[in-house]
Amino acid sequence: MVDRMLLESLRRSDISASEALSLVSDVSLPDLMRMAASKRDEAHGRKISYSRKVFIPLTQLCRDVCHYCTFAHPPKKGQCAYLTIDEVLAIARAGREAGCKEALFTLGDKPELRYRQAERELHEMGFASTLAYLQEAARVVFRETGLLPHLNPGLMEADDIAALRKVSISQGIMLESASARLCEPGGPHFGSPDKEPTSRLRTIELAGQLSVPFTSGLLIGIGETPLERISSLLALRNLDDRYGHIQEVIIQNFRPKPETRMRDAPAPTMEEHLWTLALTRLLFRPDMNIQAPPNLSPGVLHMILAAGINDWGGVSPVTPDHVNPEAPWPHVTRLSEATAECGKTLVERLAVYPAYARQYARWTDASLQKNLLGLVDGNGWPRLDEWCPGARCDPPAGELAMLREDASSPAVLTGNFRGIVAKAHSGARLDEAEIVSLFEAEGRDFRAVCRAADELRRSVSGDSVSYVVNRNINYTNICYFRCQFCAFSKGKLAENLRGRPYDISMDEIGRRACEAWERGATEVCMQGGIHPAYTGAKYLEICRTVKQFTPEMHIHAFSPLEVFQGAKTLGISVDEFLRELKDAGLSTLPGTAAEILDDEVRGILCPDKINTAQWLQVMAAAHRAGLRSTATIMFGHVDRYEHWAKHLLRIRDLQTETGGFTEFVPLPFVHMEAPIYLKGRSRKGPTFREVVLMHAIGRLVFHSKISNIQTSWVKLGEKGVRACLEAGVNDLGGTLMDETISRSAGAQHGHEMAPKQMEELIRAMARLPRQRTTLYGEVADDRYLASLNPPPLTPIVTGLDDHRDGGDIPRPRALEMT
Incomplete structure (x- = not known):
């Protein structure tokens, strides 16, 4: 009864950040995690999902100067500002050969506004902006490989989002924090105009108006307070309540990196990370997808799962995490084992989550629907084999093996199935x-x-x-x-x-x-x-x-x-x-x-x-x-x-x-x-x-x-x-x-x-x-x-x-x- 009352209070549409913080201040972390895991299980059962992706860093130039970032850097001598289309396709094809279904495009924000080299290369290629070049790169990858593009291009106007919607299955931008204080002198976002919170929230809102399945989330431990974290989560929740388009919320833990201004800043403690994950689950609708990157929490995946997440994000068998190159992806087999050790089952998803794939007519551009429908089952999850009715091909060996197991071996019904x-x-x-x-x-x-x-x-x-x-x-x-x-x-x-x-x-x-x-x-x-x-x-x-x-x-x-x-x-x-x-x-x-x-x-x-x-x-x-x-x-x-x-x-x-x-x-x-x-x-x-x-x-x-x-x-x-x-x-x-x-x-x-x-x-x-x-x-x-x-x-x-x-x-x- 106490748990239910707390959950109902946290989901009040008019709750303030200070009220939310007050409500959970006396709740122990173990109890908060238990409630979060229970809420997760009611909506997602035993499934913990991930996307098999290939990571395409279209450009690592950026007009922002976030003080913790090693992805973005100034132009390097002899290095082009952008990957060529041929280079993009080579990465995408390697991903397709490795069984990937998602092409994750990540890039710096509007580098042509800061660097003349970026402006010149775009002009030589015949594009007016980085976003226009991104549109072409995503279009070619989709056409040539069938991978579903997911785009993280930074701030966008409505026309940009609409144009990219025609070539991408989903888009995203990390809010990171709704605290304008972090943009002030001495803050991690000082000198980064694209990290201004109201501008990022406006981009997320425009995506909702245009029915784009969207990814967002927080980067915790960069100087924000617990109250500011809750304010950031509520800002995202309010937009999702209005448009229903935020398909996943990522809680990413800051990791200090050498050669950055914040190299000596402390990383958030495990307790902070778990507290934020659990609170995120409790604040959002039950079926929201809450994600924590597994490569940023090695050795403690069981604790991350216990805090209520249901998704590990994108895992690439081909490319590194270019944003966190020091943190290699876990092998999918090991990730599956770690998930199973916690009583859960690792399942593959697409860049667009099942609920949005099921409602493809609303959430997907008509030009992408044929490919999407060819990839999914009746519940929006990926088809994992080539079998189809009427065709002369063998049924998948996994299901056949399960059906033919010795009848004397137990077939135990779990959870609600029983x-x-x-x-x-x-x-x-x-x-x-x-x-x-x-x-x-x-x-x-x-x-x-x-x-x-x-x-x-x-x-x-x-x-x-x-x-x-x-x-x-x-x-x-x-x-x-x-x-x-x-x-x-x-x-x-x-x-x-x-x-x-x-x-x-x-x-x-x-x-x-x-x-x-x-x-x-x-x-x-x-x-x-x-x-x-x-x-x-x-x-x-x-x-x-x-x-x-x-x-x-x-x-x-x-x-x-x-x-x-x-x-x-x-x-x-x-x-x-x-x-x-x-x-x-x-x-x-x-x-x-x-x-x-x-x-x-x-x-x-x-x-x-x-x-x-x-x-x-x-x-x-x-x-x-x-x-x-x-x-x-x-x-x-x-x-x-x-x-x-x-x-x-x-x-x-x-x-x-x-x-x-x-x-x-x-x-x-x-x-x-x-x-x-x-x-x-x-x-x-x-x-x-x-x-x-x-x-x-x-x-x-x-x-x-x-x-x-x-x-x-x-x-x-x-x-x-x-x-x-x-x-x-x-x-x-x-x-x-x-x-x-x-x-x-x-x-x-x-x-x-x-x-x-x-x-x-x-x-x-x-x-x-x-x-x-x-x-x-x-x-x-x-x-x-x-x-x-x-x-x-x-x-x-x-x-x-x-x-x-x-x-x-x-x-x-x-x-x-x-």
Whole structure:
């Protein structure tokens, strides 16, 4: 209670520095650190982050004369004032080869205003200022290497910040201190016009107005008082409260250096450093990133962590710390070990922190977004491997090794995970925040969550793994909707990515159904584009045709979008149309067209499609009509973990109401040919960790509600499927004769997995294969035997549509969405 009252008091918007100092003056340093660490853990958990960077000192000339600095120096004979573009690129390329993702540009402040050599070199290169040259250098590094530039250029005006925003992922300027006293004669900033506090605060404010993720912080021990430190922190906090743009606050401890005026000044004591770190954590919002450079505190990293930091800053495997060259970077392995010794996990981040990467549309210039999206997962952390859904590449070895560890070895849930998983095991409804936490599981927590899901799978399904023999019949690929993820449907010529537009005949539908029956299929799965000439009558005719040719075939067909549109074209209710479809032979519905059941995401992916409420309404109506369905999620594009959580909960809540879902099917986004990816507006699918977790978390969220969790071999391949079978999955879906939709998007795992292949894969996992019907019933012996030795598929026949030129397909007025 005392801790909470102190925290609330320190976060008062009107608190003064003297009040804050008074509030903490009687609190012991150990207690202050304990409160800070607790606040840190609530927001950041066990993660301690760092950025793998390369340090590019564009110029070491500066018009300021800070009395502690060895980075800046006057021109040296025979030395250029600036690195050339070729020199900059050489450093950047070395960083890229070493796995860096950040290019940190640091430089002196406006040296052309002090040194004629700087002015002359800029003129010879064709630049009006150092900032203009910095813009070009950052642009070239980004273009040639893909490294994300972070810029520390000193004081800037709004136009400067705006121009640099186009070539940098983030910017920064250390406030150092808000005390004007330090600029007076005898002070460390005397003679340094760019260190005037109000000017630096103005630059930071302008960055907030322009939505630039920004770094700032204090340099402690240069003569400021504790009260002045708190005043400086509150000045930064006030700007962050107003704009939300300060992504990290650095507390850097002064170290006296030879050959400077302050070489004999005492460094701040460890107690001062820890006190300032802890107080910084307590003064700022819980999720603020508080950083202390590890190379400036060798041997005491455990104490720095105990004071509440969550970030070590940039660590370079290539370049020294040019500001503190006497303090080498710790090797990342040693830093990881030191972090682990304190019960924390070292994780890599980008120059832009995850919270800002997740909200990239606000915080990142459009010219940088494609590269950023290619680097991050759904939570804004870096992708650490090249795996992506649909590609023929092996899943990352680390996650595979964790999943395959001996089941007898403990998989211990830590922290909040233990309570969340226990709640799921009880069958209780998890809340959104709890599900988001599960998606954040990494390392041993990842393994433990997957193991917990698999224990539930075993208790529900035993060791059997089911599959259905089916055929996909996509009757048309012509669609007047403009779904940005879809590479299957044909509309504008610019987005026609594979094949010609087609609209197959009823005879061809019947022929394919007959051939599927001869090959042992018990189901045809039928979906297509929303053809402008189709009405609900077309869907009824398709059902009747299949039943005419194959009376015993199970018809699994029509997404909620097709049902919604079919009813609308006939001028009848969805309920009435579903009854007619059922009478015509429809048996179950695929739960596609769901994508993400959140209208924020749908507004980007498929703005003209049915919305979340309409999708749920169609499914509820289908269940009322006695038509069961699958439930899907198509994830890993522009969505975030909170969207995934909302989607899962909406499915669960409807299942609680109707009980109509037979299975949950995660469908990872396949990016290769998707229009939204080719336009640079999406990620390249979920990471492997996220894919496996989606299956595991699906098992946990739907426990006691949906018994079957299915994985998609066409998107994950055999190795991906094996991993998901160790994370709660009990079903491999369909054999998928003629799979086309995922292949249109670029998936490379084939168009059919025959029953023998299915069963070999299942037995290799020490599981029991079970061929099933669509509704998970037993398959007749003659069907099973027919499926084991099927004749080859004959070539399919497509009828070319009138829209052969791929031009715009008009939207019928009668079908406009309401």
